[in-house]
Amino acid sequence: MTDADTLAGLKRLNNTYQMFHAFTADTDPGDAVFLFSAKDNLTSKDFETCCGSRILEGYRPVFDATAIANLRRAGGKLIGKTNMDEFGFGTFSTNSAFGVPKNPFDRERSCGGSSGGSACAAAILDGHVSLGVSTGGSVCCPASFCGVYGLVPTYGRVSRYGLIDYGNSLDKIGLLARDPAKLKQYLPVIAGKDPHDPTSACQPPLELKGAKIRSVAVPQEAVEGISTDVKNAFENGLETLRSLDVDVEYVDVPELRYAMPAYYILATSEASTNLARYCGMRYGRQDGDYTLGFDAYFSSFRTDYFGDEAKRRILLGTYTRMEGFRDRYYAKALQVRMDVIDAYKRIFAGHDAVLTPTMPFVSPKFADISQMSAVETYKTDFLTVPPNLAGTPHLNCPCGYNAAGLPVGMQFVTDHWQEDKLVTMAAEWNKIFNVRVPEVKA
Amino acid sequence: MKIGLEVHVQLPTKSKMFCSCPTTDAPAPNTHVCPTCLGMPGSRPVLNRQVLVYGIMLAKMLNCTIADTTWFSRKTYFYPDMSKSVQITQYDHPIGIKGVYYLNGRKPIRITRIHLEEDPGKTKRTADMSSLVDYNRSGIPLAEIVTEPDLATPAEAREFLTQLVTDIKHTIDLPESGERSIRCDCNISVGKERCEVKNVTGLKNAERALTYEMVRQVKVLKAGGKIDRETRAFDETRGVTYSVRKKEMESDYGYIDEPDLGIFHVGKFAENIKIKESPLNMTLRLAKQYSIDEAKAKQLVATSTDLAALFEELAQATDIPTALTWSTSTVTANWKAFAARQIPTAGIIDAVKKLHAGKITDTECTLELKSYMTGQSAAATQAASADLDTLIGKYLDEHPEILADCKKNVRAANRVIGYIITQTGGSYSSAEVVASVNGAIRKRL
Amino acid sequence: MGAPVVRATSMDRDIVAKVAKTAHLTLTDAELDRYSRDLREILDYFRVLDEAPNHTGVGVNPVEIADVLRDDVPRQEFSSEDLLKDMKTYKNYIRGPKLS
Helix, strand or coil, rough: CCHHHHHHHHHHHHHHHCCCEECCCCCCCCCHHHHHHHEEECCCCCCCCCCCHHHHHCCCCCCCCCCHHHHHHHHHHEEEEEEHHHHCCCCCCCCCCCCCECCCEEEECCCCCHHHHHHHHHHHHHEEEEEEECCCCCCCHHHHCCEEEEEEECCEEEECEEEEECCCCEEEEEEEECCCCHHHHHHHHHHEEECCCCCHHCCCCCCCCCCCCEEEEHHHHHHHCHHHHHHHHHHHHHHHHCCCCEEEEEEEECCCCHHHHHHHHHHHHHHHHHHHHCCCCCCCCCCCCCCCCHHHHHHHCCCCCCCCHHHHHHHHHHHHCCCCCHHHHHHHHHHHHHHHHHHHHHCCCCCCEEEECCCCCCCCEEHCCCCHHHHHHHHCCCCHHHHHHCCCCCCEEEEEEEECCCEEEEEEECCCCCCHHHHHHHHHHHHCCCCCCCCCCC | EEEEEEEEECCCCCCCCCCEEECCCCCCCCCCCCCCCCCCCCCCCCCEHHHHHHHHHHHHCCEEEECCCCCCEEEEECCCCCCCCEEEEECCCEEEEEEEEECCCEEEEEEEEEEEEEEECCCECCCCCCCCEEHHHHHHEEEEEEECEEEHHHHHHHHHHHHHHHHHHHHHHHHHHHHCCCCCEEEEEEECEEEEEEECCCCCCCCCHHHHHHHHHHHHHHCCCCCCCCCEEEECCHHHEEEEECCCCCCHCCCCEEECCCCCCCHHHHHHCCCCHHHHHHHHHHHCCCCCCCHHCCCCHHHHHHHHHHHHHHHHCCHHHHHHHHHHHHHHHHHHHHHHHCCHHHHHHHHHHHCCCCCCHHHHHHHHHHHHHHHHHHHHHHHHHHHHHHHHHHHHHCCHHHHHHHHHHHHHHHHHHHHHHHHHHCCHHHHHHHHHHHHHHHHHH | CCCCCCCCCCHHHHHHHHHHCCCCCCCCHHHHHHHHHHEEEHHHHHHHHHHHHCCCCCCCCCCCCCCCCCCCCCCCCHHHHHHHHCCCCEECCCCCCCCC
């Protein structure tokens, strides 16, 4: 499929899969070297940027996110902004105000979240690369459900300038693609220090020299409570790795069980402050009644335009940082994050990577998702959350398909700044593993 | 009565605290703004180095303990002037804590903390009762200085603020117009419970607000009432304070760390930041260290702290009486011209040293200093000086009673000074005339 | 900074109501019930944190971000017209709600 074909088919595909919030009407790629898409929480001058939220409808940023600007500079054409859970709040991309992206392998099922639209585009479009954003698993989860590679670099590797914040100490911009060569090709383009983002300024140089993963540690805790089809595919994956001369060792990492609550506390505490700015002034929707007193105005506006999950996380995050609770929750979570980082460092002293399945099950049906409680949904992130909390780079590799043909993914985690090993692993893995291309429905 | 102050000082940086928008007067509302200070989604703060420098300077001026590591916090509250609904401020790791500042060099006022934060924008009301916001001020850097309740009266609070503002101006080169930008929250308790008068602008208003509040609290207590702990505002026009509904409680701010900026090793950074001694501290130190009259010390410092520093050098090179005599006479008289020329002080020190060693006379020293400091040729200086000295000598000859009066009262010299200034019509600086007249009288006595 | 009057252990409706007010969200009675239940479940799950060891490090970011500073040089990248183009304004002021 040529780039022109891709552009010509966008509208039709989007009707079926709803992976875009906004996309180009151009049918001519012009002098574009490649096409890419970006999650709709990255600002772009030529597309409205809404983060899946009604409250931001009409926001036309005056600047491109650095990652988008860098890809454009490298000859990329941004073809659309991908659909997502509102502000990244979700595991299934079902919390968007602008439709729900459908899984390319089964449209009754979720793409995963919150970068669901990006994973869907990466799975469906030939030679495509999509920018996703991960706070607690939002790249690897959808990559796993849609059967594509998903790479999340170290916290601070890619500038967050232009990223609309969920949790500033957790958010990381990553890449999703069916072809792992794209990860190696575009990571250096989006990585690097940016004077607009202090957290990008302390990184060591990115060097992709082909460093290999020779040994992996599999935390015992990670293979408990996962579905049989995932377990089977994962164990087959381990076998394949052994055949590639990779040492596999099971380890105990008790600190991992603290990662989930610590993550949700930090993420929602930060999110509730980030979302305080959405008050119906200056950008997005501004159609409230200004003759109301400011407290009443802000309250009514926020109540009208935030979705259900956004409200839940705002409430949770406001609570966990409130005086009287702050020490027990927020301050403690900061300490636990350091415990988890220390635990990772101990493992990395003896192993190149930590390996787990990415998600405890294959993509669920929308009908089942709607039955899940909030806490049940949160708990499904228990494998993707630890590296996200620790800011360590990680990779989803498709590693198998269940009987119904639904993809299963495994997740490699390396030490801070060691993206090289992940990129090399993806390339090696791709030589022996056949990533399936979903059959696109019209 | 106990009074404690929270003083907000706008720091005189060229650009804002977290973005590069200029801090100068803007041509119109919302023209010195950008995505960061407007709180646009996707924007990000980057800290201005100079804000840390000024913060450290003020922390040193207030004799605070400077933190090894400092970082910023987010204070969340909802008001139209705060573009992010989050103020980036410092909460549990401020730049400086536990300082002490001496009022008049004597009474210690304990400083609880000094922290850095961003200013919000400005709001105004409209006829249709909505608001209009100008974010030009949004993101201007502020230092907040918090004192313990160590001030005893409203007058003392004003005295403290006046001295503090003078010292701040001197330490961080705050422009003259900076005074209006000093805002304070004033805490005052006459009995047990305290009230806070928020956001009072200017020194005079702080005293007015505190005085009103003192009288009000005394009246309430005398009438058998009790003071409610509350936040009040000050109406500048009517000169009264009034109770305001508090926008939010401290417990609602929900402080968290600001993750976008990282941490700052200010302890190390501070080692390389030196501050100028404040004029008051310098005056007190000179008087004590050199056993000189405080008025003389004040005169030196008031002319210029550089002159006072030169006095110290002269005292080293010669002796204290010689240094004092010359630095308060001829050197003071020609200081303006000297300062404008931006030349080294070595020439002055050399001349006084020669005099001290007996190599030149008083008159020769005066001439050499004048010539060096003003840049006039020695001959021209001598001629002008001779003219001036001749004029003074002639007048003193004609009025011998002046010398007699001078023995009783030094002010008698003013008559000569007045006459000479009128006669010469501004060809000599008044300082020069004063120095010459005093010199001539000294010689004759 | 007085201690809050709310109890720190349970997630009852009163606390959720107070939190919602602070966060500027208006909840119906049904929503209050639902969010109280959800938050109670979530906080129950968070209890495991109480057993976690303490740590003495500085935890602002997961990797060290230190001493990143900008020079004090004024510069404007965007024009005021561009920034204000989609805003509700009056004579270059930005419109907002009533102040009290």
